Amino acid sequence: MLRSSISRFGPGLADELDGxxxxxxxxxxxxxxxxxxxxEEFRASERTRVIEVREPSSGxxxxxxxxxxxxxxxxxxxxxxxxxxxxxxxxxxxxTLALPGRIGDVAEAIxxxxxxxxxxxxxxxxxxxxxxxxxxxxxxxALEGRGLVPIIATDRGFxxxxxxxxxxxxxxxxxxxxxSKVRNRMxxxxxxxRLEVVRSGINDTLDGLLHLYHKRRAHKDQRNCFVNSSPMExxxxxxxxxxxxxxxxxxxxxxxxEDVWAYALDWLRDGVWFGYMMAFDERFKRxxxxxxxxxxxxxxxxxxxxxxxxxxxxxxxxxxSEFAYEREPYVSITVHNPWSxxxxxxQLATRLCEIRDRYCRQARGT
Numbered sequence: 001m002l003r004s005s006i007s008r009f010g011p012g013l014a015d016e017l018d019g020x021x022x023x024x025x026x027x028x029x030x031x032x033x034x035x036x037x038x039x040e041e042f043r044a045s046e047r048t049r050v051i052e053v054r055e056p057s058s059g060x061x062x063x064x065x066x067x068x069x070x071x072x073x074x075x076x077x078x079x080x081x082x083x084x085x086x087x088x089x090x091x092x093x094x095x096t097l098a099l100p101g102r103i104g105d106v107a108e109a110i111x112x113x114x115x116x117x118x119x120x121x122x123x124x125x126x127x128x129x130x131x132x133x134x135x136x137x138x139x140x141x142a143l144e145g146r147g148l149v150p151i152i153a154t155d156r157g158f159x160x161x162x163x164x165x166x167x168x169x170x171x172x173x174x175x176x177x178x179x180s181k182v183r184n185r186m187x188x189x190x191x192x193x194r195l196e197v198v199r200s201g202i203n204d205t206l207d208g209l210l211h212l213y214h215k216r217r218a219h220k221d222q223r224n225c226f227v228n229s230s231p232m233e234x235x236x237x238x239x240x241x242x243x244x245x246x247x248x249x250x251x252x253x254x255x256x257x258e259d260v261w262a263y264a265l266d267w268l269r270d271g272v273w274f275g276y277m278m279a280f281d282e283r284f285k286r287x288x289x290x291x292x293x294x295x296x297x298x299x300x301x302x303x304x305x306x307x308x309x310x311x312x313x314x315x316x317x318x319x320x321s322e323f324a325y326e327r328e329p330y331v332s333i334t335v336h337n338p339w340s341x342x343x344x345x346x347q348l349a350t351r352l353c354e355i356r357d358r359y360c361r362q363a364r365g366t
Contacts, residue, residue, distance in 0.1 A: 002063075002105050003056045003124060004113035009039055009048035009066065009086065016061045020097035026130050026311070028269045029091040038087040041235040044068055052110040053098070063098035063106030063332035069121070074346040081342070082123040090235060092158075092274075092314040094128045096135040104138050111142035114335075122343045124148070124335040126316065131329040132159075140333060153332040159312040159324035163273075167302035174323055179295060182288050191287070195257040195296040202240050202251045202265075209251070209263035212279035236265075236277075243267065254280075254293040261289035264297060271308040273301045293317060298323065300314060 007013065014032035017296060028034075039045050041254070047070070053063035066086035074080040085094040096257070098106040114124065129136045140150045161170070170181075186192065199207055210226055212235065217224040225232045243249035248269050254262040262280035266273060280289040301307040312320045314330075321327070337343055 002053050002102075002109040003054065004051060004053045004109040006049050006113060006117060007052055008045060009035065009050050010067070012035070013050060013052070013061075013064075015210060017064055017066070017097060020061065020064060020099060024289075025132075025270050025272055025309075026093040026095070028088060028248075028272070028274050029093050030066070030095060030097060030269050031247075034091070035087055037238040037242065041231045041238060043080075043088075043231075050086065050327075051110050051113050053106050053113075053185040058302050062102050063109065064108050065096055065110050073121075074342060078342055078345075080122040080346060081120070082125060083121050083243070083304050084125050086128060088127070090232065092128060092276075093130060094126065095130065095133050096139055100137065103135055104142075107135070107138040107142040110139060111146045111148065114143070114148060115146040117319055118148075118337055118339045122340040123335050124333070124337070126333040127330070129331040131331050133331075136331045136333065137327075143333075143335060148335045151336075151338075152224070154329040156332070157316060157327045157329040158314060159316065159320040159327050161298060161310040162308070162326070163298070163301040163304075163310055164308050165302075167299055170298075170302065174325075179287050179292075183291060186287055191242060191256050193254050193261055193287075193289075195293070195300070196253040196255050197300075198251040198253065199247070199249075200269055202242060202244055202249060203226060204235050205251055205253075206237065206240065206265070208253075208279070209265060212263060212281055213277070215281055215282065217358065240265070240308075252293060252297050254289055254296065256284075259284070261287065262293040263295055266297070268307070271306060273297070273310045274305050275310065275312050291322075294319075294323060 011273045017035070018032050039048060047068045049067045049069050051067065054061055054063060054101075068086045068088065070082045070084050070088075071079045072082050085091065088094075093111070096106065096110070096169050108128040113292070114121075126136075140152060143150045213226060214224060225235075232267050240249055248267055250268055252264040252266065253260050260281065261284045262278065264275065264278040266276050275294070278290055278293070280293070298310050301310045312324060
């Protein structure tokens with residue numbers, strides 16, 4: 001039987017995690033560089049709760065579930081302890097990590113560990129798991145076998161394009177009308193932007209993207225997680241530096257003369273081009289610079305022998321469905337700990353408040 005325990009995330013464990021494959025092809029946010037950068041920049045070391053699964057004789061790491069503990073409001077008097085994926089927030093993908101052939105054993109060990117530590121947590125919320133992963137169903141079954149009944153949701157998803165075929169065929173099926181209109185408009189105006197690809201010194205060019213990102217968020221009155229020297233900017237810059245050394249990051253620019261119309265910061269790993277972050281200059285919006293840059297990036301993905309898929313990551317904005325052939329669901333696994341007294345008390349308080357509010361409404365009606 002595999003041995004399982006909960007530990008804090010540290011450098012030694014981070015290196016071991018890199019030796020464990022994720023269930024699917026979307027491991028881009030499950031490596032040591034990403035998780036270590038998150039823990040350091042968001043000062044999350046005390047909140048980490050990594051479930052380690054090891055061989056009892058050799059101590060070899062066989063599987064892991066990187067988690068962190070969040071405190072969420074239960075009532076005015078107490079909070080609930082919720083286990084969520086480590087690096088929840090910046091990450092777009094999550095999964096169990098395990099050695100090949102040990103999926104079921106690792107799932108059983110993780111479920112056993114959660115059951116044995118059931119008095120230390122109230123809720124478990126595992127989100128952003130690709131539906132194609134072979135790991136989530138064995139884990140769900142193992143949790144249910146321990147009385148930790150999982151609630152499964154697949155209402156959200158992500159878009160992707162298989163780039164192993166012909167770009168000409170893709171061109172005929174997707175965006176040809178919009179693309180032709182934009183090209184005709186640029187031809188009449190005498191402009192011809194070009195794609196520029198940056199693979200080194202990316203952090204030196206990142207200011208331009210962030211400047212346009214800030215302006216766009218302010219214009220649309222949207223939340224900006226990069227504002228005021230936030231940990232998010234330091235985190236992304238750190239990851240960019242780490243990924244650049246491994247060839248896992250690319251910055252794409254759509255440039256016309258001295259003007260940069262649009263930027264895109266993306267990850268490249270395991271044959272997948274991940275579209276992470278994009279911003280465009282509002283002055284050139286008549287040319288749809290964001291879509292134009294995205295079109296050029298997808299074309300480049302088709303032309304690359306190393307890329308098998310262009311992945312739009314989290315978010316189901318309408319423009320993504322214009323470009324993509326396929327939508328894959330995310331799996332969310334939620335467990336309400338039946339042994340948690342805090343959770344039971346919270347649920348009881350909630351029901352009492354609902355009864356009180358209903359009574360007050362009826363009283364006012366009379």
